[in-house]
Amino acid sequence: xxxxxxxxxxxxxxxxxxxxxxxxxxxxxxxxxxxxxxxxxxxxxxxxxxxxxxxxxxxxxxxxxxxxxxxxxxxxxxxxxxxxxxxxxxxxxxxxxxxxxxxxxxxxxxxxxxxxxxxxxxxxxxxxxxxxxxxxxxxxxxxxxxxxxxxxxxxxxxxxxxxxxxxxxxxxxxxxxxxxxxxxxxxxxxxxxxxxxxxxxxxxxxxxxxxxxxxxxxxxxxxxxxxxxxxxxxxxxxxxxxxxxxxxxxxxxxxxxxxxxxxxxxxxxxxxxxxxxxxxxxxxxxxxxxxxxxxxxxxxxxxxxxxxxxxxxxxxxxxxxxxxxxxxxxxxxxxxxxxxxxxxxxxxxxxxxxxxxxxxxxxxxxxxxxxxxxxxxxxxxxxxxxxxxxxxxxxxxxxxxxxxxxxxxxxxxxxxxxxxxxxxxxxxxxxxxxxxxxxxxxxxxxxxxxxxxxxxxxxxxxxxxxxxxxxxxxxxxxxxxxxxxxxxxxxxxxxxxxxxxxxxxxxxxxxxxxxxxxxxxxxxxxxxxxxxxxxxxxxxxxxxxxxxxxxxxxxxxxxxxxxxxxxxxxxxxxxxxxxxxxxxxxxxxxxxxxxxxxxxxxxxx
Amino acid sequence: xxxxxxxxxxxxxxxxxxxxxxxxxxxxxxxxxxxxxxxxxxxxxxxxxxxxxxxxxxxxxxxxxxxxxxxxxxxxxxxxxxxxxxxxxxxxxxxxxxxxxxxxxxxxxxxxxxxxxxxxxxxxxxxxxxxxxxxxxxxxxxxxxxxxxxxxxxxxxxxxxxxxxxxxxxxxxxxxxxxxxxxxxxxxxxxxxxxxxxxxxxxxxxxxxxxxxxxxxxxxxxxxxxxxxxxxxxxxxxxxxxxxxxxxxxxxxxxxxxxxxxxx
Numbered sequence: 019x020x021x022x023x024x025x026x027x028x029x030x031x032x033x034x035x036x037x038x039x040x041x042x043x044x045x046x047x048x049x050x051x052x053x054x055x056x057x058x059x060x061x062x063x064x065x066x067x068x069x070x071x072x073x074x075x076x077x078x079x080x081x082x083x084x085x086x087x088x089x090x091x092x093x094x095x096x097x098x099x100x101x102x103x104x105x106x107x108x109x110x111x112x113x114x115x116x117x118x119x120x121x122x123x124x125x126x127x128x129x130x131x132x133x134x135x136x137x138x139x140x141x142x143x144x145x146x147x148x149x150x151x152x153x154x155x156x157x158x159x160x161x162x163x164x165x166x167x168x169x170x171x172x173x174x175x176x177x178x179x180x181x182x183x184x185x186x187x188x189x190x191x192x193x194x195x196x197x198x199x200x201x202x203x204x205x206x207x208x209x210x211x212x213x214x215x216x217x218x219x220x221x222x223x224x225x226x227x228x229x230x231x232x233x234x235x236x237x238x239x240x241x242x243x244x245x246x247x248x249x250x251x252x253x254x255x256x257x258x259x260x261x262x263x264x265x266x267x268x269x270x271x272x273x274x275x276x277x278x279x280x281x282x283x284x285x286x287x288x289x290x291x292x293x294x295x296x297x298x299x300x301x302x303x304x305x306x307x308x309x310x311x312x313x314x315x316x317x318x319x320x321x322x323x324x325x326x327x328x329x330x331x332x333x334x335x336x337x338x339x340x341x342x343x344x345x346x347x348x349x350x351x352x353x354x355x356x357x358x359x360x361x362x363x364x365x366x367x368x369x370x371x372x373x374x375x376x377x378x379x380x381x382x383x384x385x386x387x388x389x390x391x392x393x394x395x396x397x398x399x400x401x402x403x404x405x406x407x408x409x410x411x412x413x414x415x416x417x418x419x420x421x422x423x424x425x426x427x428x429x430x431x432x433x434x435x436x437x438x439x440x441x442x443x444x445x446x447x448x449x450x451x452x453x454x455x456x457x458x459x460x461x462x463x464x465x466x467x468x469x470x471x472x473x474x475x476x477x478x479x480x481x482x483x484x485x486x487x488x489x490x491x492x493x494x495x496x497x498x499x500x501x502x503x504x505x506x507x508x509x510x511x512x513x514x515x516x517x518x519x520x521x522x523x524x525x526x527x528x529x530x531x532x533x534x535x536x537x538x539x540x541x542x543x544x545x546x547x548x549x550x551x552x553x554x555x556x557x558x559x560x561x562x563x564x565x566x567x568x569x570x571x572x573x574x575x576x577x578x579x580x581x582x583x584x585x586x587x588x589x590x591x592x593x594x595x596x597x598x599x600x601x602x603x604x605x606x607x608x609x610x611x612x613x614x615x616x617x618x619x620x621x622x623x
Numbered sequence: 624x625x626x627x628x629x630x631x632x633x634x635x636x637x638x639x640x641x642x643x644x645x646x647x648x649x650x651x652x653x654x655x656x657x658x659x660x661x662x663x664x665x666x667x668x669x670x671x672x673x674x675x676x677x678x679x680x681x682x683x684x685x686x687x688x689x690x691x692x693x694x695x696x697x698x699x700x701x702x703x704x705x706x707x708x709x710x711x712x713x714x715x716x717x718x719x720x721x722x723x724x725x726x727x728x729x730x731x732x733x734x735x736x737x738x739x740x741x742x743x744x745x746x747x748x749x750x751x752x753x754x755x756x757x758x759x760x761x762x763x764x765x766x767x768x769x770x771x772x773x774x775x776x777x778x779x780x781x782x783x784x785x786x787x788x789x790x791x792x793x794x795x796x797x798x799x800x801x802x803x804x805x806x807x808x809x810x811x812x813x814x815x816x817x818x819x820x821x822x823x824x825x826x827x828x829x830x831x832x833x834x835x836x837x838x839x840x841x842x843x844x845x846x847x848x849x850x851x852x853x854x855x856x857x858x859x860x861x862x863x864x865x866x867x868x869x870x871x872x873x874x875x876x877x878x879x880x881x882x883x884x885x886x887x
Binding site: 044045103106107108109110122124126127130131133135136140143144147148149150152153154 | 633634636637639640641644647648651652714716717718719720721722723881882884885
């Protein structure tokens with residue numbers, strides 16, 4: 019009886035949404051005009067070079083009855099979200115017509131416009147008003163929303179102190195209180211824990227009972243089967259099929275299987291468990307360690323085992339400060355791994371993966387690092403056995419620390435990271451990468467000419483400075499896309515020495531290994547006189563050493579005789595990236611590939 | 624257009640909540656909070672008043688009062704223009720993910736700078752009046768001038784914010800323009816100091832006129848130039864001008880606003 023009534027309701031009702039022959043085109047300009055100069059130049063040329071038109075939606079037509087729940091499924095990039103945005107009146111259609119009867123509420127994202135500096139209450143009002151609620155509505159519904167979110171007592175706390183879960187709850191509770199006849203929901207059900215998802219589902223059921231029209235974009239076919247009356251299967255911007263959910267989901271599953279996109283949940287689980295993270299440890303420049311200095315190189319060493327081929331592996335990392343446990347900071351989410359300078363597309367067997375952080379930007383404290391591997395093409399599935407954590411401690415600052423430690427841990431995301439697979443050959447010949455052993459090998463390679471040290475800057479530091487400099491310990495940082503293998507001192511006749519006469523030229527050679535093609539590298543050497551406090555610096559900044567380097571090689575820099583007085587000298591050596599935005603300054607601080615600070619020594623007598 | 628305005632009216636509480644949020648955000652993270660909006664112009668006045676009365680060899684006290692009357696509307700204009708221009712790009716998330724009318728965003732930014740201006744005005748102009756300047760009937764024109772300036776900001780802000788989506792170097796140009804404007808308008812010097820032959824050209828600048836009007840409405844002592852500038856007529860003309868600016872800006876904005884979500 020009730021069912022019949024419902025059926026009647028749906029069939030006799032008028033259309034809530036009518037889409038007729040909808041086309042949507044995007045223009046992707048490869049060189050986005052964002053400055054006036056370029057705009058003027060383009061205008062003068064009267065041409066739009068490099069523009070590409072893409073049809074995101076092609077000939078889409080469908081109706082949605084009032085009170086109906088319709089699902090939209092399709093693989094990534096099939097135009098689901100674009101369709102939702104056109105329906106929401108955010109994007110205008112290029113061709114065709116969209117008719118909407120009733121008030122719409124697009125729920126494309128939770129917590130749009132949330133401001134961390136405002137309190138939860140203020141954010142609730144802000145977000146609610148952006149969702150189209152008036153102040154009076156919000157005043158009326160305020161208590162309901164707070165109760166629903168279970169955040170009573172936190173409403174006067176600034177949002178920045180909320181955990182991401184609390185933020186999500188606040189966003190969701192506000193969003194579901196919108197006053198609309200048609201809800202356009204993008205897949206926010208995918209976020210949050212199971213309890214939260216359950217709550218979302220219940221709320222959607224409630225909406226259905228209230229007779230609201232729902233358009234739901236989802237990847238999750240089980241979800242679509244559960245709540246959608248009808249489903250649209252979008253493929254490359256056009257409707258491939260439309261009809262009852264059960265039928266469409268089957269078609270979609272077939273399609274996905276054929277294209278290798280989707281396996282049943284059970285199959286997936288068995289296979290996914292075969293990928294395992296067997297070892298996880300942390301290293302600084304000296305080797306395995308648990309305590310670190312901020313500013314130093316920080317290496318995460320991972321050993322993965324897998325009996326199947328992992329396609330497109332990506333690694334996610336989070337850092338959590340254990341003291342308050344609250345701050346969970348995404349370090350680097352889903353970053354591809356590089357193997358021999360190329361993105362690694364397949365992993366199998368045992369793989370050692372190194373994540374090298376050029377410098378550690380966190381302050382003193384105890385932290386926890388969480389690592390996991392996932393497969394970006396396969397619906398971003400996290401392999402369950404790869405999720406592991408390890409704690410570490412930061413005890414102080416290294417000499418470079420001051421430059422790196424940022425007040426906000428959020429900056430952690432911005433530091434340069436290299437994620438590389440150490441190939442098996444390398445692992446076996448591990449000893450070889452230690453300096454000295456491969457000198458002969460390197461001599462055969464094309465040598466880069468000597469750079470005469472014409473532009474030596476001689477700085478004499480005061481005694482106070484000197485003391486400060488010498489107190490600092492030797493250290494190393496840099497993210498290792500280029501490694502310095504060794505630094506050695508030679509005389510004019512290319513004889514290796516550590517003791518030089520006063521009237522001899524000193525040639526300092528940097529042995530490097532570039533793991534990928536690096537453009538305009540800058541090599542730099544600093545020399546500190548132990549007793550005199552002399553500080554010399556020379557680099558190849560303005561003299562191109564080489565347009566680009568890759569593989570192993572040597573750069574030598576010469577100090578003319580007479581420049582150095584009798585002393586014991588400590589040598590720092592580094593390779594830096596040329597940064598076009600700061601051609602003259604700061605290149606050292608921001609972009610070291612590798613930097614040894616005061617690690618080598620020679621003497622002039 | 625009427626329909627657009629109706630829709631906008633429905634979202635009036637959104638505008639208001641965004642405006643207050645803007646204000647809260649601006650001051651929430653600093654210790655002195657709202658005091659800054661008083662302190663900032665106060666310090667500016669201090670710095671300028673150490674230099675200009677000496678250069679111009681005028682009475683220190685009179686100059687400061689005169690400067691206040693020019694500086695406040697200038698700041699309103701400056702902050703309003705910059706904030707509204709940036710607004711669409713700054714709030715890109717809201718534009719691509721919600722269906723509120725796009726106009727809400729520049730309007731709320733302009734409104735929050737207007738409220739800042741009003742609060743500043745209350746404080747500083749009461750200082751002016753407490754210091755012995757007698758308010759005249761002309762003070763009744765102050766709200767008209769305020770609305771005029773608000774319309775100009777909103778109109779130009781509409782236009783510039785839609786341009787800024789594509790041309791991001793607009794803010795640099797704006798900054799330089801405002802540096803120049805400080806000296807192109809009678810803010811640190813009086814109109815009388817402008818050579819007579821240039822005065823006609825000088826007064827073509829509507830901003831100059833606006834600032835002159837503020838000065839003559841508040842300090843009737845500065846009415847020495849009223850002969851060049853009859854206050855009432857000018858206010859009316861300027862008000863009509865501002866409505867025209869607002870209309871043109873709004874129409875331009877409306878023409879482009881549908882492309883924002885795609886271009887951002």
